[in-house]
Amino acid sequence: MSTYQAPKGTFDLIPPKSATFLAVREAMSAVARRAGYGYVETPAFEDTALFKRGVGESSDIVTKEMYTFTTRGGDSLTLRPEGTASVVRAVLQHNLDKGALPVKLYYSGSYFRYERPQKGRYRHFSQVGAEALGSEDPLVDVEIIMLAAEAFRDLGLRQVRLLLNTLGDSECRPVYRAALQQFLRGLDLDEDTRARIDINPLRVLDDKRPEVRAQLTDAPVIADYLCDACKAYHEEVRSLLSIGGVAFEDDPRLVRGLDYYTRTTFEFVHDGLGAQSAIGGGGRYDGLSQELGGPPLPSVGWALGVDRTVLALEAEGVAVPGSGRGVDVFAVPLGEAARHLLFGLVQKLRRAGVSADFAFGGKGLKGAMKAADRSGARYAVVAGERDLSADVVQLKDLESGEQVPVPIDRLVSTIKEKLS
RNA sequence: GUGGGUGUAGCUCAGCUGGCAGAGCGCCAGGUUGUGGUCCUGGAUGUCGUGGGUUCAAGUCCCAUCACUCACCCCA
Numbered sequence: 001m002s003t004y005q006a007p008k009g010t011f012d013l014i015p016p017k018s019a020t021f022l023a024v025r026e027a028m029s030a031v032a033r034r035a036g037y038g039y040v041e042t043p044a045f046e047d048t049a050l051f052k053r054g055v056g057e058s059s060d061i062v063t064k065e066m067y068t069f070t071t072r073g074g075d076s077l078t079l080r081p082e083g084t085a086s087v088v089r090a091v092l093q094h095n096l097d098k099g100a101l102p103v104k105l106y107y108s109g110s111y112f113r114y115e116r117p118q119k120g121r122y123r124h125f126s127q128v129g130a131e132a133l134g135s136e137d138p139l140v141d142v143e144i145i146m147l148a149a150e151a152f153r154d155l156g157l158r159q160v161r162l163l164l165n166t167l168g169d170s171e172c173r174p175v176y177r178a179a180l181q182q183f184l185r186g187l188d189l190d191e192d193t194r195a196r197i198d199i200n201p202l203r204v205l206d207d208k209r210p211e212v213r214a215q216l217t218d219a220p221v222i223a224d225y226l227c228d229a230c231k232a233y234h235e236e237v238r239s240l241l242s243i244g245g246v247a248f249e250d251d252p253r254l255v256r257g258l259d260y261y262t263r264t265t266f267e268f269v270h271d272g273l274g275a276q277s278a279i280g281g282g283g284r285y286d287g288l289s290q291e292l293g294g295p296p297l298p299s300v301g302w303a304l305g306v307d308r309t310v311l312a313l314e315a316e317g318v319a320v321p322g323s324g325r326g327v328d329v330f331a332v333p334l335g336e337a338a339r340h341l342l343f344g345l346v347q348k349l350r351r352a353g354v355s356a357d358f359a360f361g362g363k364g365l366k367g368a369m370k371a372a373d374r375s376g377a378r379y380a381v382v383a384g385e386r387d388l389s390a391d392v393v394q395l396k397d398l399e400s401g402e403q404v405p406v407p408i409d410r411l412v413s414t415i416k417e418k419l420s
Numbered sequence: 421g422u423g424g425g426u427g428u429a430g431c432u433c434a435g436c437u438g439g440c441a442g443a444g445c446g447c448c449a450g451g452u453u454g455u456g457g458u459c460c461u462g463g464a465u466g467u468c469g470u471g472g473g474u475u476c477a478a479g480u481c482c483c484a485u486c487a488c489u490c491a492c493c494c495c496a
Contacts (some may be wrong), residue, residue, distance in 0.1 A: 013465070118490060127496060278496055305496035334454060369456040384454060
């Protein structure tokens with residue numbers, strides 16, 4: 001124990017688990033890159049007003065979860081609670097929307113929300129996101145969803161379910177919203193929930209309390225209120241997903257926490273994470289650009305939770321490929337002359353693209369071999385006075401235990417050959 | 421903001437109705453003065469989260485406090 005520890009709701013990523021996090025980030029990023037999405041990186045903080053406007057004043061994120069601070073100059077800034085608002089801001093700021101559409105971008109980074117931590121919910125968390133901006137084409141929705149499904153599949157997750165819904169648009173949603181409000185007002189609800197009826201009634205559908213859920217069974221569903229355009233759009237998305245072989249479940253109760261979503265919304269959930277079952281989610285946000293002062297820019301995107309995906313992998317007992325690798329070679333010197341020679345050979349190996357480590361600290365041979373073993377190296381290079389005077393080093397295969405002398409000037413080529 | 425659970429060795433945890441601080445794993449050393457992963461032997465490491473109280477005596481009981489954790493509201 002030390003005097004200091006990581007702040008509440010945060011955690012350190014340390015080996016060996018940190019390798020899994022890297023692998024998850026990489027797998028998620030890779031599917032986006034393969035599909036022509038370019039990397040975008042925006043600041044970790046933005047003008048507070050961007051999130052208030054973008055995420056929505058009525059969302060809980062804005063009302064109670066933002067890390068907001070005032071600069072010396074008097075500006076109000078906020079650590080980003082999510083990625084989409086920042087990306088849309090960047091696209092508009094740099095006029096990317098004036099070029100070829102859709103603009104396809106992906107990102108990977110840290111996000112911040114001030115909440116009570118629990119399993120899968122942290123104050124500092126990690127997401128990989130992808131956004132396709134400026135195209136109102138059901139195939140884009142489908143591409144986005146398929147990419148996320150592919151990322152989870154590449155990682156080896158099996159128990160992932162895709163939930164799908166539509167939230168309608170500016171034409172039909174208000175009608176549904178009014179009907180829902182009327183229904184909700186007739187229920188027996190606590191004060192906070194009653195307040196939400198006026199602010200964002202859709203979110204009441206998401207309540208998990210049994211006494212609330214019981215009353216929601218006969219709630220009106222959006223499907224009955226969709227306008228023709230939204231209905232057609234949603235049917236198209238559904239049928240394209242089916243043609244593409246992507247399994248999904250219609251979930252008319254699926255509402256998301258951010259105010260900007262329109263039409264397609266979806267969530268990837270995993271059973272086995274505890275209460276925080278969503279490992280990724282997203283949807284279409286056709287009105288967000290205009291909300292932020294830009295032109296109409298119908299867009300769709302997702303964010304996948306890196307931390308939660310790691311939890312899901314653990315729950316399934318899946319080992320991520322490539323996350324447990326050590327170095328290729330470990331050097332074990334005996335005596336001062338060998339220390340200098342082997343240290344030099346380690347540099348040569350590294351320059352040749354072979355990962356290599358070294359027994360530092362003048363350990364005894366036994367201790368150094370132990371270190372070699374723990375490093376996960378495939379080969380150990382051992383050398384002492386005897387070998388040096390013969391211009392060789394001992395190359396030991398740590399799996400088979402076989403050991404052969406190799407001339408010093410042929411070590412790098414010999415190892416490269418064996419590793420290929 | 422609300423409710424539950426847990427704080428004992430580096431890690432995972434045991435420790436009964438109060439009576440000398442424990443195990444497994446890991447770590448270090450030796451068995452093997454030039455060879456790891458198996459095996460054997462030995463060793464080190466604790467303000468029992470913190471502060472107070474009850475008691476002859478507190479890891480154990482009581483109070484407070486802090487931390488962690490799970491869940492609710494809500495969300496990736």
